Amino acid sequence: MSDATKPGIALAATFTADGLRDAMARRLRESGREVLAAPYGQLVEPMLDPGSVLLAHAGVNVVLLRAEDLFRGAADPSAGDRLLDELLTVLSAVPGRSAATWLVALTPPSPAALADPARVRWTEAAARRITETVAPLPGVHLVALDGLADRYEVPETHDEYADRIAHLPYTDAYFDALADRLVRLARTTWTKPRKVVVLDCDNTLWAGVCGEDGPLGVEVGAGRRSVQEFMLDQRAQGKLLCLCSRNEEADVRAVFDENPGMVLTLKDVTAHRIGWQPKARYLYELSQELGLALDSFVFVDDDAVECASVRAALPEVAVVELTRDADAAPRQLAHESAFDQLTVTDEDRLRADWYGAEPERRALEQSLTDYEEFLARCAIDVTMTPLTDSALDRAAQLTTRTTQFTLAGTAFTVPELRGLLDAGGRGWTVRVSDVFGDYGTVGLILARPDGDVLDVPVFLLSCRVLNRRVETRMLRMLADRAAAAGCRTLRLPYRPTARNAPARRFLEEVSGRAVGAEDAAGVLAVEVADWTEAPAVAAP
């Protein structure tokens, strides 16, 4: 939180996205902006919970959806119908709840999903519904990822085994490409997009020198044609195209008129300066003529000296030194951030109207109501089972692998767990299921009675089931068991770490006071009577 005033990016995905978050954070580090991530695999909850990283955020929210994850683990894709419905409902409510700019992307289906016609049908239908839902929403942009792997020369997109064992479906190389694309789009919301593209002609739009080679002697091969098509696309996105060339004007015009390879036409060009004056001077003149500041200009030229002199004279202009390797030029342009912009439409303008008087508080209240209703629809079932020998392995694993929702973060080995039980300690594993599926054993509580106090060295929950109030249910169930054992107080030691913010938030809710983010360990005492589900029975 070094610079809390600068909004950053918050990320939620249907899969493990730590690698992506790190790749994005690396790209933002210099700008002092942060990348925050919602708990693993959660989309609906962070779009409803007013305190989540997505809703408590005014920067850019990125939502990544791999459609097949909505029915992950189920034999029949229709198992994902319900979650898809929930998702579409919360997505369509996003503009009323959040002042952030939202980027929603459908990420590539796995090869396995593509090989199964039933899954293909389901994911394609899901993608269509998501696209139809998101497209009209103000402030919510669909990011197309088609061709991303090609553009970034990603050798392999999928990591099949990592997907199986860790729900990590993509390679680091793909995450890197995705991070670049998303961060660049996010940046365009912080900096104004450029408006004018000024193009050199010889060896930029075509190969050769028109004054020497003649209008038919210069060549427009596949690479140059892609450069011209790229510029037409820029024009379609609202940028103005200009020409700036050291030539006789008639020679340049002749190429546009006569060369059959030209895709760009003079009608596409808003203004031009063709002659023998320094290009920096021409750029200045164009800015006067168009009434647009030079900091909204991009200058594209293959000549290193021209580029250097414009950089030196007009540092506010974005200079793109285009490679003379025609085949490499389109790729260079695609990676050039000076051209980035989110497709801005009337939607963005309309967004201002979307917010009425005091909109935020009302939106948050509505969100909270919807959240409660969502949790009720989930029909979450939490069961606590006494820890037995057969569960010791899973319990030990939970103590080492849970980092987000763990109060003290203490790891236990299997022999240590057995030692605790043998010494009169108690333990419970927590199993969670809901209408979307069974999450298995995802929580653990360890306790040691000490007179009328129950010490709780471990209170943890896997991040898969965060934001569903499971932790509150666990605390109530623990209080019941403490009451039955004649204990009046629970002692919950905690130790803030870099990763256990969700656990700290829970302690703050329980205690009603702030729990320090700095590494200061402490103990929270909870009165059993405040939390027992049944009416408190006086301890004998």
Next chain:
Amino acid sequence: MEANELKSRSVENTVLDVFGTILGLDDVDPDIPFAALGGDSMRAVRVLSRLWRDLDVELPVHALGNDTTAAELAAAVRAHLDGRAA
């Protein structure tokens, strides 16, 4: 016996190679724990994925923890391969 030794050595070499590739190290000491070499849980998954591809062993996530060394992981891979052969 000799063949077994050869196999052991090649498994260990593969594990060392994979550690090196994933962690970006030229030289991997087989007795230094994964985390001390710069490994973390995400990289551990990448290592296991590579071993699955190269050696066709299906190891679970916890087979490679912070404290696991390349030598220990190689032993686990061998045990897995031997178990399957038996």
